[in-house]
Amino acid sequence: MGQASYDDLKGRLREVATLGSVGSLLSWDQETMMPRDAASFRAEEVALIARLAHERRTDARIGELLDLCEKDPDLGSDPLEAANLREIRRDYDRACRLPAELVEEIAQTCSRALEVWKQARADSDFESFRPWLARVFELERQKGECFGGAGDGELYDRLLEEYEPGMTASQLDGIFAPLRGDLAPLIAEFADDGPMGLESLRVPLATQSRLNRDLAGRLGYDLGAGRLDESTHPFTEGLGPGDTRITTRYREEGFFEALGSTIHEVGHALYEQGLPKEHRHGQPLAQAAGLGIHESQSRMWENHVGRSRAFWSWLLPRAREATGASLQGVGLGQVMRAVNRVRPQSVRVESDETTYNMHIMLRFDLERAVMRGDLAVEDVPGFWNDRMKRDLNVDVVDDANGCLQDIHWSLGAIGYFPTYTLGSLYAAQFWETIVEVIPQLGGQIASGNFSTLLGWLRENVHRHGRRFTAAELCERATGSALSHEPLIRHLRARQQDLREAR
Ligand code: ZN
Numbered sequence: 458m459g460q461a462s463y464d465d466l467k468g469r470l471r472e473v474a475t476l477g478s479v480g481s482l483l484s485w486d487q488e489t490m491m492p493r494d495a496a497s498f499r500a501e502e503v504a505l506i507a508r509l510a511h512e513r514r515t516d517a518r519i520g521e522l523l524d525l526c527e528k529d530p531d532l533g534s535d536p537l538e539a540a541n542l543r544e545i546r547r548d549y550d551r552a553c554r555l556p557a558e559l560v561e562e563i564a565q566t567c568s569r570a571l572e573v574w575k576q577a578r579a580d581s582d583f584e585s586f587r588p589w590l591a592r593v594f595e596l597e598r599q600k601g602e603c604f605g606g607a608g609d610g611e612l613y614d615r616l617l618e619e620y621e622p623g624m625t626a627s628q629l630d631g632i633f634a635p636l637r638g639d640l641a642p643l644i645a646e647f648a649d650d651g652p653m654g655l656e657s658l659r660v661p662l663a664t665q666s667r668l669n670r671d672l673a674g675r676l677g678y679d680l681g682a683g684r685l686d687e688s689t690h691p692f693t694e695g696l697g698p699g700d701t702r703i704t705t706r707y708r709e710e711g712f713f714e715a716l717g718s719t720i721h722e723v724g725h726a727l728y729e730q731g732l733p734k735e736h737r738h739g740q741p742l743a744q745a746a747g748l749g750i751h752e753s754q755s756r757m758w759e760n761h762v763g764r765s766r767a768f769w770s771w772l773l774p775r776a777r778e779a780t781g782a783s784l785q786g787v788g789l790g791q792v793m794r795a796v797n798r799v800r801p802q803s804v805r806v807e808s809d810e811t812t813y814n815m816h817i818m819l820r821f822d823l824e825r826a827v828m829r830g831d832l833a834v835e836d837v838p839g840f841w842n843d844r845m846k847r848d849l850n851v852d853v854v855d856d857a858n859g860c861l862q863d864i865h866w867s868l869g870a871i872g873y874f875p876t877y878t879l880g881s882l883y884a885a886q887f888w889e890t891i892v893e894v895i896p897q898l899g900g901q902i903a904s905g906n907f908s909t910l911l912g913w914l915r916e917n918v919h920r921h922g923r924r925f926t927a928a929e930l931c932e933r934a935t936g937s938a939l940s941h942e943p944l945i946r947h948l949r950a951r952q953q954d955l956r957e958a959r
Contacts, residue, residue: 459529459531460529460531460532462522462525462529463522463526463529463532463538465522466523466545469513469518469519470519470545470740471738471739471740472513475697475738475739476506476510479506480503480506480507480510481694483499483502484503484694485694485696485702487499487503487568488689488692489686489687489704490686496569496572497569499568500568500569504564504568507560507561507563508557508560508561511552511555511560512557514548514552515549515552515555515557523542523549526542527542537924540923541740541742541924544742554604555600555603559596559599559600559603562596563596563597563869566589566592566593566596566869567593567867569589570589570866570867570869571864571867571868573867574589574864574866575689577861580857581855581856581857581861583837583856583861586861590834590837593869594828594834597869597872598612598828600615601616604618610625611626611825611828613626613828613829613872616828616871617872617875620747620749620872620876621747621749621876621879621927622747622926622927623747623927624747624749624927626821629821632940635941636818636878636941636944636945637815637818640811640814640815643799643811643948643952644801644815646952647798647811648799648800649794649800653795653798654791655713655791656710658712658783658784658787659709659710659712659783660709660712660784661709661783662708662709664779664781665707665712665715666707667779668716669685669707669715669719671779672716672719672720672723672772673719673723675907676727676758676907676911677723677727677907677908677911678727678730682699682700682730683700683701683703683726684703685702685703685704685705686702686703687705687706687707688705688706689706690806690864691703691706691719691721692704693722693726693729693755695729695732695734697734697738698734698735698738701729701730702726703719703722703723703725705722706718712780713792720758720759720763721756721758721759721763723755723758724754724756724757724758725755727754727758727914727919728918728919729745731915731918731919732920732922733920733922741922741923742921742923743922744922744923745922746918746921746922746923746926746927747876748873748876748879749875749876749879749927751876751880752879753879753881753882753884754880754918755880756877756881761884761885761888761947762910764796764810766789766793767899767900767902768902769789769792769796770789771904771905772905773787773792790959793958794955794959797809797951797955798955800812801815801849801850801851802849803845803851803852803854803858803862805817805862805863806862810881810948813878813881814881815848817874817875817877817878818848819841819845819848820863820874821874821875822844823840823841823844824872826840841853845859879927879939881944882939882940882941882943883931883939885943885944885947886931886935886939886940887917887934888947889946889947890935890936891910891913894913895909895910895913897909898910917930917933917934918930918934
């Protein structure tokens with residue numbers, strides 16, 4: 458009885474997820490291929506799919522089947538299926554609290570806001586985006602209100618819950634405050650404003666494209682089950698079984714930036730490709746444990762692997778061969794400084810891994826202030842510029858390089874930013890454990906062998922899906938609760954290594 462209901466339930470969830478995949482494919486297309494004039498029709502398509510998926514997700518029959526499954530003792534005593542059911546219940550109850558009209562309105566508003574934001578950023582014109590931003594915050598406020606009443610904690614928590622289940626803003630305060638306390642002196646000690654020394658490096662786009670594709674495969678990304686394309690804002694889209702796509706961004710003068718982006722997205726894609734989607738598409742056990750853990754995977758590959766001396770001692774000779782003249786005469790020391798130096802500046806995605814977290818804490822405080830009603834949308838640029846000055850001593854030249862730089866708000870992703878720093882923290886904590894259990898890892902990376910590392914991640918993170926929360930995964934894999942200290946140790950060690958090598 459329970460098993461038949463469970464099979465029915467899983468079949469329905471697979472359909473919901475497949476509708477979601479169609480929606481994601483539309484978004485992927487919008488970012489990579491779509492002609493400009495298709496934008497308003499695309500908003501219609503996206504909104505329709507979002508509404509259909511929501512209707513199916515909240516179908517009363519799913520609730521009935523879930524009730525039956527929860528009463529089945531066999532399912533309840535199987536730890537995997539019990540975890541699956543627990544998470545299906547969580548998703549269902551949350552989805553049922555959202556009215557379909559609101560879901561559709563958010564999808565439609567955001568699809569149009571995205572186009573307005575692109576133009577506003579190109580023109581550095583905050584005024585044209587301001588009403589859209591106000592609308593997005595208002596819709597997100599309504600969404601937050603659906604998830605609870607007065608006394609259920611602050612509104613921001615209920616949006617954060619979407620991206621980092623179980624985390625609250627006040628818990629974040631408890632991690633971010635000591636992190637900020639240790640980062641500020643680290644930045645002051647190691648900030649390096651001098652010229653990079655590789656400013657004149659230019660690598661033809663076709664060469665970069667070949668090298669990035671080759672590297673993605675070497676790291677373990679299965680290109681037979683994915684694609685590497687270009688977009689303004691690099692991203693990963695885990696569409697479904699056998700289809701995990703990534704994008705990157707090439708500029709002739711942005712050789713290291715493109716490699717960093719590609720490695721980052723490969724980290725996300727390896728997680729997606731390591732989830733048990735073949736048999737469980739649409740089920741929580743085949744989904745990521747939250748965006749913090751997702752980001753820990755991208756940041757581990759980007760920062761702990763992709764900015765290390767071992768990695769570059771392997772990649773540099775290969776890159777020299779691939780790029781012909783461009784990289785002749787460029788030494789390992791120069792590369793290490795170019796990819797690791799601490800250099801406060803206004804653009805988040807171009808920031809080094811030390812100052813990066815200051816950008817995130819600014820956004821967290823800003824969004825929280827708007828959600829609390831303490832900050833008006835028209836005062837966002839002022840708040841932004843003041844904080845950049847205070848936190849990083851950076852003067853923001855215009856809003857394109859300030860509060861208009863990120864895509865997130867136009868996507869309605871309020872409460873998303875903290876997951877980037879959580880990702881850095883989880884990555885650093887995982888990494889301390891990994892180098893302890895795989896002492897030969899440095900040598901493996903220096904010879905282009907990434908399979909032992911990937912094996913550890915598959916075993917300790919990927920295969921579990923949402924069986925454990927992020928906090929539980931961290932405890933199980935590393936033996937302790939999340940702390941800011943491993944990240945600080947990592948950042949300090951790397952800067953000291955850089956200084957000693959000079
Ligand atoms: Zn990422």
